[in-house]
Structures are given as structure tokens and as C-alpha cells.
Amino acid sequence: MDITINKQMVQKDKKNQEFTPVFNINNLNLWYGQDHALKDIKFDIPEKQVTAIIGPSGCGKSTFIKTLNRMVEMVPIVRMSGEIVYRDKNIFDPKYGVEELRTQVGMVFQKPNPFPKSIYDNVAYGPRIHGIKNKKVLDEVVEKSLRGAAIWDEVKDRLNENAYGLSGGQQQRLCIARCLAIEPDVILMDEPTSALDPISTLKVEELVQELKKDYSIVIVTHNMQQAARISDRTAFFLNGEVVEYTDTSTLFSNPSDKRTEDYITGRFG
């Protein structure tokens, strides 16, 4: 495929805010067998901002976020067309391997999914699979990542204990630390707080605010208040289409589409 996107391309949205995109999504279509799950998706994801994706269950938001690191291809019956450009590279280009893409685009999952290993080994997993063996470097990466995920103080005295001994909220922050350890560019979060209690949710939300200084974050959430609290831009998905995509304050205070308004005021979904 021919790619003619300038790295420095700067776009303007309705409020004339400028941003550098990390992802350009063009005419993305996706089918699960006969089921047309994503229809002509077209939008750009900004650098070092939090982009929230909201919408009712089954609208394709989880499917969409999983196309960004091609995790969606683990479903055998999936077919796709269109293109997703990540910083000048078409991610579907056979020359650009999924392993390379996923090193740049990390993911935090809905359910905390630590490995059945020690806390240290969980965080060191990423660097290790990329060939880093030096114990001193690993130690530093582990500490930096755990600090980055705001969990260092809670676990620094038990790094060698099994990660399953942590609470659900701690496990999720450990998973975020594990993701930070490969020093990604983008972090995808697929409903990261849906399995957590309110206090743990708050901690993760604060963490997201902290992380956006260094990372571009895409977050799928069921919780509209959460999207309003933590995101800079919000996309509203419905039946596999992007109904509206703009900065968060505009979308929640002054939506331009009737369906967005109905959804955020709780009339359906």
C-alpha cells in the first residue's frame, strides 16, 4: 500500500486545536464472519493525549482498540480492510511485524492479567523477551516502571512474591507497570477499571492523568463520567460507526449529533 502521510502533518479540529496524530485510521472495515463489526472508521488519534472511546455494549469499541495493536487477529474468523497508519507505517504492511508494532503500542486489558510469576518477573518480562539480560538494567527498569504505575511503595518489599497475592486494583496497576517496562509510545486500555472497586478505579484514573505526559493513551470505557473526567478527546461509537469524535468537553456539553446526546443523557445504552 502506498503511504503518503507526512510525519509532521498537523490537523485541526472544530475548535481549531492542533495536534500531531500517532494513529491515522482510514476507512477501516472489520468483519467477524458475516457480522460487519466496524464500518468505515476514519479518525486520528493525537499524541500525548487521552482519547476515550465510549458507546453501548457491542458497538465495536473493544474491537476497534484491538485493531490498533492487531490483537483482534487472534480471532480466527476476522477480516479487515482499510488502513491504520502508526507514525508513517501502515500496521498491516507485512514488512512491519506485529511483534514490532506491539513493542510500540502496549495494552492494558479489561481483567487484570498478571502472569503466575513474581512481581519482579512480571515487570521484567517485557524487557527480557526483547533480549535484555543485564540484571542491573532490569532492576532499574522494574523500579522505574513500578514507580511510573504508582505501585512501587506498595510492593517494593515483596518483589519476589507471586503477583496473584496482590489485590485486583494492585494487579491492574502491576499490569500497567508491566506495559510501561517495554517503554511503549502508545498505551491502549480496554476498560481497565471495569473489574475494580471505586478506590482502585480512582487510582488508575489519576495514573492515566500522570501517564499522558509521556504516553499517548487510548482508553475504552463504559463509564461516561470516567471519559469526561480523564480524556482530552472522545469518540462515540454506535453500531460499528463513529458517530461523533471531538474534544471531550464539546462532546459532553454540546454534542452535534442527536444520537450522541441521547446516549450521554442516558436515554439509551
Place this chain on the structure above:
Amino acid sequence: MGLINKESVKKRMGSRIAANGLAKFLFILATGFSLLVLGVLIYRILSQGLPYLSFDFITNFASRMPERAGIWAALLGTIWIMAVTAPVSFILGVGTAIYLEEYAKKNAFTKFVQVNISNLAGVPSIVFGLLGLTIFVRLAGLGSSVLAGGLTMSLLILPVIVVASQEAIRTVPREIREASFGMGATKWQTIRRIVFPAALPGILTGTILALSRAVGETAPLLVLGALAYVAFVPENLLSQFTVLPIQLYNWTSRPQEDFHMLAASGIIILLIILLIMNSIAVLIRNKFHKRF
């Protein structure tokens, strides 16, 4: 409301509770029957075998004179056979399981292979003996050697190990594989560092249980031509050999009463070996038990 007749509910209450009690009684009966048979078996073996059990019994070779007969050759033969069977069946079995679970496409052919593996687990062991006789003893020219015996035993327990390993691999949750792939790990890294370690307790348990089945097998090795009377220990993989169950079979088929007692002593040794192997399996399962 009013759709349920309270009277008839009350009337049936008694019989429902009686049926509940009866079910419990039947299950206790079934368990009790097995325990009774096991108890009789153990009592018989201990009462017959214990008097003959001694250090000499373990370190002596077989003999025509019961008071000098021992199981040294058979014991070492069993250990030699296991030394061949364990690594061969583990490597082939786990490799097959990983291929089938992680790499093979789910289609009609793999389904066919799957059904056949499960069927092989139920094929009588003597059939594997004939297979081993044809392939290892005759075609490969190994003779009735430790190597031929060990390889035949590997074939016998391979299906069990494959099925047990597949089940262990299947219990590794999809979420932690996704976590690994999500960080840019390759398939092989994910298998080696995540799936295999998480499945290992289940794989080892299945392997050890399969091996303990092989320890007790007689038929395939008899077909291969394992000797019934051996007055030497195997020196290398091509030595001739005997194993514990064959020695026991030989003793029990003799007319003299004394040899029957010796067989009972041998059974005690065999049971101890099996008990140790099964305990190791339980220990591994408990030590590595992880909740997902």
C-alpha cells in the same frame, strides 16, 4: 400465587428427603466396596510377603532356591526401562501436545488425529508389544534389549501423556497469553516462558501417572522377549533385561508355595515404587498449584 398446591408439596417432602439419604448411602456403599477389596488385597500381600522381605531379597539375583532368590536384576531392569521411557515419552508427548494445542489449525484432519490419540490410549498393551517387536526388535535390529523395551513402553504411554499435557495446556488462561502477545512476544516466547511453565505441573502429574502405569506393565515386554530368569544387571542400553512385573509373573506361575510368598514380597516393593511415584505427582501438583 396459588399455583402451587402446598398440600402435595408437604406430602412429597418425606419421600424427597428419603431419596436424598438413599443416594448418599449408595455412594458410600460403592466407595466402601472398593476400599474393602483394596484392604483384603493389601492384607494378603503383607501377610504373605512381609516375612520374606529383607535386604538380601532386594540385592539378590533370582534363584531356583526360594531362600536365596531376590529381585535385584528385575528392580534394576525396571529402573533402566524407566530411564529410557521417561525422557522419550515426555519429549515426544509434550511436543505433540504443544503442536496440537498451539500451532495446529483446528480442522477435520486435526480432529481426526485427536480422536485417534484418545483411542490409542485405550488399545490393549499387548498390541503395543507386537508393534515394538516388529519395529524395534526386528526392523531396527535392537533385539530384546533395554532400548527396545523402553521405546515400546514410550509408545504405550505416549497417548496418555499427550492427552494429559493437552488438557494442562488448555487450562492456561487466554488472558495471560494475550498479555504476552500484547507486549510483542513471539509465539515461541509465549509458549516457552508463559504457557509451558503454567502447564508444567499438570504435564508432570500426567507423565508420572503414565509412567507408573508403565512400571506395572508385563505384556508388551513379554512379547518383546524380555527374559524371565536373569542373573545379571543391564550394563548398557543393548543389554537384555527383566522387569519387576515379569519376575512376579514368573514366581506366581511356579508350583512351589515359597515362590508365591516371594511374589508377594516383590509386589510390596512394586507398590512402594508406585506409591513414591504417585506421591511425587501429588507433591508437584500441590507445590505448583496456581490459581488463575
